[in-house]
Amino acid sequence: MNGSHIATVYLKELKDSLRDRRTLLSTIVIPTLVMPLLFFAFGSVMLKMDQQARAETPTVMIIAGEDSPAVLARLRADAKIRIVPTTADWRQRISDKKIRAAVEIPASFEAGLGRGAAPSVTIYNYSGEAKSRLGVEQLERIFRELREATVEARLGERGVPLALTKPFETKRENVAPAEKVGGNLIGGFIPYIIIILCFTGAMYPAMDLTAGEKERGTMETLLCSPVARVNIVLGKFLMVLTASIATMVLSLVSMSVTFVAGGSYFAAKAAAAKGAAAGAATGAMISMIDPVGVIGVFAMVLPVAVFFSAVIFTVALFAKSYKEAQSYVAPMIFVVLLPAMIGMAPGIELSGRLALVPILNLSLVCKEMLSGVWHWHYIALIFGSSCVYAAAALALAVKMFSRESVIFRA
Amino acid sequence: MIEARHLTKTFRDKKRGEIYAANDISFRVQPGQIYGLLGANGAGKTTTLRLLATLLKPTSGSAVIAGFDVAAEPEKVRAHVGFLAASTALYGRLTAREMITYFGQLNGLAGAEIKLRIQRLADALDMHEFLDRRCEKFSTGMKQKTSIARTLIHDPAVMIFDEPTLGLDVMTARAIVRFVRECRDRGKTVIYSTHVMGEVEKLCDTIGIIHDGRLLAEGTLAELRARYGEQDLEEVFVKAVGGEGKK
Numbered sequence: 001m002n003g004s005h006i007a008t009v010y011l012k013e014l015k016d017s018l019r020d021r022r023t024l025l026s027t028i029v030i031p032t033l034v035m036p037l038l039f040f041a042f043g044s045v046m047l048k049m050d051q052q053a054r055a056e057t058p059t060v061m062i063i064a065g066e067d068s069p070a071v072l073a074r075l076r077a078d079a080k081i082r083i084v085p086t087t088a089d090w091r092q093r094i095s096d097k098k099i100r101a102a103v104e105i106p107a108s109f110e111a112g113l114g115r116g117a118a119p120s121v122t123i124y125n126y127s128g129e130a131k132s133r134l135g136v137e138q139l140e141r142i143f144r145e146l147r148e149a150t151v152e153a154r155l156g157e158r159g160v161p162l163a164l165t166k167p168f169e170t171k172r173e174n175v176a177p178a179e180k181v182g183g184n185l186i187g188g189f190i191p192y193i194i195i196i197l198c199f200t201g202a203m204y205p206a207m208d209l210t211a212g213e214k215e216r217g218t219m220e221t222l223l224c225s226p227v228a229r230v231n232i233v234l235g236k237f238l239m240v241l242t243a244s245i246a247t248m249v250l251s252l253v254s255m256s257v258t259f260v261a262g263g264s265y266f267a268a269k270a271a272a273a274k275g276a277a278a279g280a281a282t283g284a285m286i287s288m289i290d291p292v293g294v295i296g297v298f299a300m301v302l303p304v305a306v307f308f309s310a311v312i313f314t315v316a317l318f319a320k321s322y323k324e325a326q327s328y329v330a331p332m333i334f335v336v337l338l339p340a341m342i343g344m345a346p347g348i349e350l351s352g353r354l355a356l357v358p359i360l361n362l363s364l365v366c367k368e369m370l371s372g373v374w375h376w377h378y379i380a381l382i383f384g385s386s387c388v389y390a391a392a393a394l395a396l397a398v399k400m401f402s403r404e405s406v407i408f409r410a
Numbered sequence: 411m412i413e414a415r416h417l418t419k420t421f422r423d424k425k426r427g428e429i430y431a432a433n434d435i436s437f438r439v440q441p442g443q444i445y446g447l448l449g450a451n452g453a454g455k456t457t458t459l460r461l462l463a464t465l466l467k468p469t470s471g472s473a474v475i476a477g478f479d480v481a482a483e484p485e486k487v488r489a490h491v492g493f494l495a496a497s498t499a500l501y502g503r504l505t506a507r508e509m510i511t512y513f514g515q516l517n518g519l520a521g522a523e524i525k526l527r528i529q530r531l532a533d534a535l536d537m538h539e540f541l542d543r544r545c546e547k548f549s550t551g552m553k554q555k556t557s558i559a560r561t562l563i564h565d566p567a568v569m570i571f572d573e574p575t576l577g578l579d580v581m582t583a584r585a586i587v588r589f590v591r592e593c594r595d596r597g598k599t600v601i602y603s604t605h606v607m608g609e610v611e612k613l614c615d616t617i618g619i620i621h622d623g624r625l626l627a628e629g630t631l632a633e634l635r636a637r638y639g640e641q642d643l644e645e646v647f648v649k650a651v652g653g654e655g656k657k
Binding site for chain 2: 005008009012015016019020216217218220221222223224225226227228404408
């Protein structure tokens with residue numbers, strides 16, 4: 001190993017990569033822009049949809065109920081729904097989303113109420129559709145009010161106090177620290193994004209510096225130089241690692257700025273639209289993320305970045321062309337995605353065995369650290385095992401680089 | 411000086427089994443001489459030269475270049491070799507100056523020394539006009555000149571040329587031939603592979619005919635003509651490889 005040779009190779013690859021549009025796009029432009037774009041696009045659409053749905057008064061048809069005039073009047077008088085004239089094809093109209101719901105009042109409903117045994121009211125809706133759900137909620141509210149009024153009236157008649165129907169109350173209280181709540185809510189999502197960006201950041205330079213060089217014929221030129229192979233691999237590898245880390249840091253910075261700026265933007269916007277709850281929740285969630293946790297995440301990701309860089313480097317080295325390398329490396333994203341996604345799922349907690357599963361262990365421990373939980377023995381185990389995997393992958397890359405059958409594959 | 415002793419290189423092929431890309435090849439080239447390796451495509455020229463340049467390791471046999479063994483001290487061998495092949499390309503996103511500087515650094519030269527040598531090479535090869543432009547936009551002639559400067563930056567004692575004129579136009583090819591001759595005149599040891607008879611006739615002091623990984627005949631042009639009783643080098647070549655029918 002020769003430090004100055006490694007540095008020479010590294011600096012040349014850095015200069016070369018900074019002039020490559022493809023690498024620039026994948027390591028700098030995309031990670032910086034993807035979060036703000038996603039966040040604002042998604043946020044705006046959600047806000048708009050929500051406002052639209054709320055602004056609209058759900059249209060409802062009433063089926064039958066001619067012998068229950070008081071109930072009909074109550075429905076017609078409610079400001080939160082709009083009763084439209086009943087047609088025979090009401091089922092079809094709900095499916096076509098022309099009306100949001102229909103309510104069927106059984107025959108002699110009011111009479112039944114008076115006798116103390118009314119048949120049930122049926123609400124027809126389009127399940128899973130947000131606007132239909134809002135219509136149903138309003139109908140259910142009206143009938144709940146009606147039921148409570150009926151109960152109250154009957155108890156009054158018999159001289160029974162209202163409290164008899166509610167002997168006690170239950171209430172919930174949160175004991176989890178604020179960070180834990182935030183960490184669980186978005187803490188699963190952040191490591192997921194970091195792992196993917198770490199991988200994609202390493203992807204393009206790793207392919208360009210190996211298969212790309214073979215394809216362009218510069219690999220043979222480079223191998224003619226008196227520099228030992230191991231120095232060439234390490235110089236190139238360091239460049240790939242730089243790209244991976246640059247992508248991750250840029251995306252983290254862009255993500256925090258987006259969340260802070262975007263969170264308050266949507267909070268203000270939602271408040272203006274008298275729907276403050278959603279916006280405020282986002283803002284509160286951000287402030288719940290532990291900044292020390294973010295530093296911890298960064299430290300834990302480092303060996304995984306080394307691991308990714310070395311693995312992609314080795315795989316791409318086998319390919320003869322950039323295109324061939326892409327077809328090897330692209331499917332690897334799914335191998336990375338799967339454990340990262342499992343880590344995002346709620347209910348999965350760290351254990352001694354899971355702490356040894358690469359990628360999944362990172363995802364789980366990051367979730368914990370972001371929510372302010374520091375299980376030091378797991379953290380040490382995960383950091384240690386990640387370093388071992390990284391060293392093994394790097395050793396493999398060095399070994400493959402000195403194999404003629406890989407470098408001069410016919 | 412180059413000395414190849416029973417150089418052998420085998421590859422494993424799934425369908426055809428073990429293939430001898432170079433089979434028991436021995437020869438010697440003195441400083442100030444050009445050794446021409448003449449053979450058809452797939453005869454083993456590139457493999458032999460890659461073995462000499464330590465890009466490949468010999469399966470058996472050995473070679474000593476400028477006093478260093480290719481197997482024992484490959485880095486020292488490469489430090490004394492300039493390797494130019496049709497397949498050794500330039501970094502498109504670097505300028506010619508950056509490209510040559512990079513290889514100067516890889517050869518352990520100091521910055522000031524590299525500057526001085528680039529100045530001299532650019533004078534000799536008439537490169538000043540495009541020295542600070544990126545290689546991706548170069549014409550074939552400019553690329554060749556840059557590659558030559560790249561192979562010469564560490565002033566190697568041994569020059570290895572693997573079909574350097576492949577795919578070049580007549581003028582550029584002639585410039586290469588002239589450059590190879592200059593290398594010899596400056597006392598370098600030169601080995602040159604080609605399948606173009608004319609180049610061998612013009613350039614080489616000694617000719618080795620290689621076929622199917624074996625060195626079948628060796629000698630000066632006059633010696634080979636006498637041995638096979640033919641004036642035309644092409645006829646000599648066909649006779650040496652055992653007739654046209656045999657592949």
